[in-house]
Amino acid sequence: MLSPEKLARINELASKKKTIGLSMEEAKEQSALRKEYLDAFRSTMKDTIENVTVIDPEGNDVTPEKVKEAKKGKYPN
Template sequence: MLSPDKLARIGELSRKSKAEGLSIEEAKEQTKLRKEYLETFRSTMRKTIENVKVVDPDGNDVTPEKVQQAKRNNRLN
């Protein structure tokens, strides 16, 4: 998870970008922080999806094969 300080800084840079524009250094910082945020988000989302089990109304496991394969791959790593 991204630290609250980094999330706050992303917001600050976004507001400043809309209000007055960013310097070259600030734009680079913003790009770096956004990239880090997206990597963290994608990793967390991937882990969440891989831990989902889909069950139909009859109680049968109908989890998509792609998700089941990802679970198996993660257990091996």
């Protein structure tokens, strides 16, 4: 995940954008920080989903095949 300083800067720029607006440099910085944040979020979400096993009420593994294939690629036997 992003550092607390970067998250604080994202919030600072968002607040400034709503009140007085951003300069071109600040807008570019905001865009880059947002991209970095989304990349980190997506990576974390992907790792979480790849480590999930879905079990139905009868105890059967009903994990989607796409997730099973991703696990095999990540953790080959």
